[in-house]
Amino acid sequence: MTKLSRILAAAVVAALPASAMAAGGGESHIEDVAFSFEGPMGAYDQAQLQRGLQVFNEVCAACHGMKFVSFRSLGEESGPGYDEEQVKALAALYEVADEEGEPGDLRPAEPTDKFPENTSMNAPDLSLMAKARAGFHGPAGLGINQLLNGTGGPEYIYSLLTGYTGEEKTQAGTILYGNHTFPGGWISMTPPLSDDLIEYADGTPATAEQMAEDVSAFLMWAAEPKMHDRKAAGIRNFLYIALLAVLLYLTNKKLWASVKKKKAA
Ligand code: HEC
DSSP: OOHHHHHHHHHHHHTSOHHHHHHHSOSSOOOOOOOTTOSTTOOOOHHHHHHHHHHHHHTGGGTOOOTTOBGGGGGOTTTTOOOHHHHHHHHTTSEEEOTTSSTTOEEEOOTTSBOOOOOTTOOOOOTTHHHHSOSSOSOSTTSHHHHHHOSOHHHHHHHHHHOEEEEEEEETTEEEEEESSSTTSEESSOOOOOTTSSOOTTOOOOOHHHHHHHHHHHHHHHHOTTHHHHHHHHHHHHHHHHHHHHHHHHHHHHHHHHHHHHHHO
């Protein structure tokens, strides 16, 4: 094999589906989901983000907060893309502390507020969860899979939500639920999704898998709203460097052309 073909072969091995690698490696089972935002040109799917927000609002928010995400950001074009009135209405679904009232007073949230914190059930905040968890653990191959598909945070969340085994046990007074994905295999979160739990505003059938995928995509956006801009800048820089390399090569050739000709003679 030439050196180049060896490098290419290594790249192909590294790009094999992560699920195949995960199955051999760790205890936790990660499904590979083909999200729209994967790859160097990937972008969020606005309709999916809107559905994911609906799942968060109607299901997850009962126990989880999202205290680093502002309602205003729901209007971002590269995000859920709601208009001003819709953002106002979505904010008003939540209540936040009223600084002007008595301590403990609440008022409806406004676009400038952030989603409230929620500590009632001891559930972790979901603002950054998609980046705090990884589905594709390195080092695996050359890391090309991580480069192309991300580190698998949304895949982890999807797999967690769809990975319940149906078993239950009580430990020190807490009910634990068997889960293929959660490290250790037992989680204290009740299985939050079931088919047709909600009715999607856009009419998409709300299967448990569909809701899991949508809310995972939404949480990825929440954790990294500027992913598309970052990728676009990366591609611009790459093209710029590639062009520069070609120009340098041609300049080099031209500069040395007369010397090389003399040598050959
Ligand atoms: C009834 C309350 C409840 C609901 C509803 C709920 N969760 Fe949870 N969730 C929890 C609790 C409690 C934990 C902590 C579990 C543990 O550490 O054993 C948790 C943990 C998590 C974790 C972190 C797992 C980890 O790796 O540490 C994620 C991700 C998560 N939930 C996502 C969701 C999503 C998405 C939804 C909505 C579809 C949701 N949860 C709905 C209670 C809930």
